[in-house]
Amino acid sequence: MGTARVDHMLMVLAVSLDMDAKEREVITREMIRGFNDTAEEAGTAITGGQSILNPWPIIGGVANTVVKKDEFLVPNRAQVGDVIVLTKPLGTQIAVNLKEWKSKNNDKYKKALKLGIVTSDDVEEINKVAIHSMGKLNKNAAGLVNKYKSGACTDVTGFGILGHLENLAEAQSSDGLELRINKLPVLKNSDKIEESIMNFNLVKGYSAETSGGLMAFLKEKDVKDFQNELEVKYGEKSWVIGEVRERKEGNKATIAKDVEVIYADSVFC
Amino acid sequence: MGTARVDHMLMVLAVSLDMDAKEREVITREMIRGFNDTAEEAGTAITGGQSILNPWPIIGGVANTVVKKDEFLVPNRAQVGDVIVLTKPLGTQIAVNLKEWKSKNNDKYKKALKLGIVTSDDVEEINKVAIHSMGKLNKNAAGLVNKYKSGACTDVTGFGILGHLENLAEAQSSDGLELRINKLPVLKNSDKIEESIMNFNLVKGYSAETSGGLMAFLKEKDVKDFQNELEVKYGEKSWVIGEVRERKEGNKATIAKDVEVIYADSVFC
Numbered sequence: 001m002g003t004a005r006v007d008h009m010l011m012v013l014a015v016s017l018d019m020d021a022k023e024r025e026v027i028t029r030e031m032i033r034g035f036n037d038t039a040e041e042a043g044t045a046i047t048g049g050q051s052i053l054n055p056w057p058i059i060g061g062v063a064n065t066v067v068k069k070d071e072f073l074v075p076n077r078a079q080v081g082d083v084i085v086l087t088k089p090l091g092t093q094i095a096v097n098l099k100e101w102k103s104k105n106n107d108k109y110k111k112a113l114k115l116g117i118v119t120s121d122d123v124e125e126i127n128k129v130a131i132h133s134m135g136k137l138n139k140n141a142a143g144l145v146n147k148y149k150s151g152a153c154t155d156v157t158g159f160g161i162l163g164h165l166e167n168l169a170e171a172q173s174s175d176g177l178e179l180r181i182n183k184l185p186v187l188k189n190s191d192k193i194e195e196s197i198m199n200f201n202l203v204k205g206y207s208a209e210t211s212g213g214l215m216a217f218l219k220e221k222d223v224k225d226f227q228n229e230l231e232v233k234y235g236e237k238s239w240v241i242g243e244v245r246e247r248k249e250g251n252k253a254t255i256a257k258d259v260e261v262i263y264a265d266s267v268f269c
Numbered sequence: 270m271g272t273a274r275v276d277h278m279l280m281v282l283a284v285s286l287d288m289d290a291k292e293r294e295v296i297t298r299e300m301i302r303g304f305n306d307t308a309e310e311a312g313t314a315i316t317g318g319q320s321i322l323n324p325w326p327i328i329g330g331v332a333n334t335v336v337k338k339d340e341f342l343v344p345n346r347a348q349v350g351d352v353i354v355l356t357k358p359l360g361t362q363i364a365v366n367l368k369e370w371k372s373k374n375n376d377k378y379k380k381a382l383k384l385g386i387v388t389s390d391d392v393e394e395i396n397k398v399a400i401h402s403m404g405k406l407n408k409n410a411a412g413l414v415n416k417y418k419s420g421a422c423t424d425v426t427g428f429g430i431l432g433h434l435e436n437l438a439e440a441q442s443s444d445g446l447e448l449r450i451n452k453l454p455v456l457k458n459s460d461k462i463e464e465s466i467m468n469f470n471l472v473k474g475y476s477a478e479t480s481g482g483l484m485a486f487l488k489e490k491d492v493k494d495f496q497n498e499l500e501v502k503y504g505e506k507s508w509v510i511g512e513v514r515e516r517k518e519g520n521k522a523t524i525a526k527d528v529e530v531i532y533a534d535s536v537f538c
Contacts, residue, residue: 010331012281055324062279062331 003072004143006042006063011035011049014058031059042139076173077151083223084181084242087141087230088133088213089264090161091190094200095130096210098123098193108197117192125265126187133187133267134211140234141214148222156212162205164215165253172251179217181205181242182256188263205255217244235269272341273412275311275332280304280318283327300328311408345442346420352492353450353511356410356499357402357482358533359430360459363469364399365479367392367462377466386461394534395456402456402536403480409503410483417491425481431474433484434522441520448486450474450511451525457532474524486513504538 015028039046042063049061101109102123112118118126138155145153152172154164161181169179184191186202194200200207218226223240230236239262284297308315313332370378371392381387387395407424414422421441423433430450438448453460455471463469469476487495492509499505508531 012329014327050329052327054327058283058321058323060281060319064333066335 003065003067004139004146005065005067006039006044007065008047009039009042009044009061009063011046011061012058013049013051014054014056015051016055016057017053018055019057027057031057035059035061038135038137042137073146073150073153075152075154075168076171078168078172078177078179078217078244079151079174080177080244080246081220082151082217082244083220083240084179084244085216085218085223085226085238086156086161086185086213086241087138087216087236087238088136088156088209088267089129089185089187089239090156090207090209090212091126091187091202092130092134092210092212093208094190094193094202095126095187097198097200098190099127112193112197115196117196118189122189126190129187129264129266133213136211136236136267138214140236141216141230141238144226144230145214145216148218148226150216150218153214153216156209156215158208160201160204160206160208161212161215162253162255165205168215168217169251169253175251176247176249177251178245178247179242179251179253180245180256181254181259183239183241183260183262184255185239185241185262185264188265191261203255203259203261213238215241231269237264237267237269239264272334272336273408273415274334274336275308275313276334277316278308278311278313278330278332280315280330281327282318282320283323283325284320285324285326286322287324288326296326300326304328304330307404307406311406342415342419342422344421344423344437345440347437347441347446347448347486347513348420348443349446349513349515350489351420351486351513352489352509353448353513354485354487354492354495354507355425355430355454355482355510356407356485356505356507357405357425357478357536358398358454358456358508359425359476359478359481360395360456360471361399361403361479361481362477363459363462363471364395364456366467366469367459368396381462381466384465386465387458391458395459398456398533398535402482405480405505405536407483409505410485410499410507413495413499414483414485417487417495419485419487422483422485425478425484427477429470429475429477430481430484431522431524434474437484437486438520438522444520445516445518446520447514447516448511448520448522449514449525450523450528452508452510452529452531453524454508454510454531454533457534460530472524472528472530482507484510500538506533506536506538508533 152168154168156164165179191202194202227238230238421437423437425433434448460471496507499507
């Protein structure tokens with residue numbers, strides 16, 4: 001974690017058998033184009049990989065970097081007083097589901113409309129921000145996390161933010177730390193879904209994210225500079241979401257009972 | 270090519286949605302077990318990866334090794350007089366298709382029986398050898414290819430043996446080389462299929478292989494030692510299949526018109 005360089009990358013591609021020839025041609029080409037564009041943005045190139053036929057289209061890859069021992073962060077050095085910063089809002093899983101419900105015009109979507117939880121425009125707006133978020137690399141943030149010598153850092157993906165925070169709590173070399181989240185930046189209205197429509201455990205911290213941001217532990221004195229540099233240099237937002245507090249014994253990851261949910265209407269400044 | 274060490278490995282796994290719960294549980298578990306066993310055999314361990322849901326089951330991975338510049342072979346140093354050695358027979362694609370035709374008892378299989386091209390037992394036997402072949406790592410052969418300082422080497426997979434030989438011809442730094450195959454070791458009776466049932470271009474050199482062997486160029490003086498060491502130390506067969514001859518201009522990969530097709534009834538001694 002904390003290396004912003006990618007040496008090379010392999011691609012795994014499944015060409016869909018469930019598409020007709022025209023769909024398959026156009027969609028596969030665009031998938032590869034997007035993948036190559038992002039690799040270029042990451043400063044690397046696709047040097048090989050594997051293609052298969054499969055009912056569903058799939059694209060993915062493996063990025064590799066060889067670094068010296070002092071060129072990467074070991075995420076076990078959190079300390080009391082550290083401030084926790086998050087570089088992308090939460091809620092991508094909900095945004096993508098909402099969009100799918102809308103495209104199917106299913107009961108969940110109809111209920112959400114009827115209850116006034118979201119409007120049709122809301123769904124589009126949340127989805128747009130989610131796409132921007134998922135398409136944004138963690139490269140710039142990773143460079144700064146490294147520069148400011150973060151004591152612990154992880155990306156937020158399938159385990160949800162609390163799941164990843166629990167992993168960090170376990171990984172610490174110090175004992176007696178409470179890794180505490182007191183603010184949850186989420187995609188607008190995404191939290192309202194789980195009250196009445198479907199429980200994603202977003203506010204409990206367990207909603208899975210796709211291509212989530214970095215959750216980085218910084219010294220309090222560095223937080224302003226980190227956020228400022230990320231904004232001014234790269235135009236990217238970040239949020240202070242918590243802190244590390246003292247605890248009698250053992251390490252624990254928690255979300256405060258009075259956690260403040262805030263809405264992120266963009267991931268770029 | 271030529272490094273027999275794997276530093277670490279990531280796994281990609283698709284759990285099948287088209288299987289019922291019991292099938293999915295058993296088959297996915299066995300797939301992972303086989304993958305882990307083979308990783309262990311290769312002297313490495315699975316350190317992470319990605320799982321997805323998908324109609325079909327998929328398993329694969331990416332193996333990484335970091336080596337110094339003098340620890341791997343650059344496959345562009347073939348020379349006139351080099352002998353070409355192959356470490357697995359050809360025909361895996363045909364063996365797998367035959368087995369599938371038999372399990373469906375389809376027209377192709379019925380025709381093959383009727384014409385006396387294969388018997389039901391043949392299909393099982395070829396398939397068994399193919400499975401042994403596909404399950405055999407190239408690790409031991411790669412170590413020896415490196416030890417005997419092969420001038421060029423490639424594995425034989427999706428392009429077929431001639432396709433891969435053409436890649437080697439293009440890659441050479443010397444000019445005026447004919448990379449010539451005069452012997453084709455194939456799984457027993459697999460060549461007979463394409464005459465009457467379905468054209469895989471096996472004897473033309475373009476039948477795709479799954480987990481194929483290494484095709485290595487060796488100095489003539491080293492061939493006996495290479496083959497002997499592979500047999501005695503590891504119990505693995507290999508075949509001399511061709512040579513590098515002089516050519517007026519340009520490099521070319523060829524299969525001799527009078528190529529000799531021989532049957533491999535095992536991949537182990």
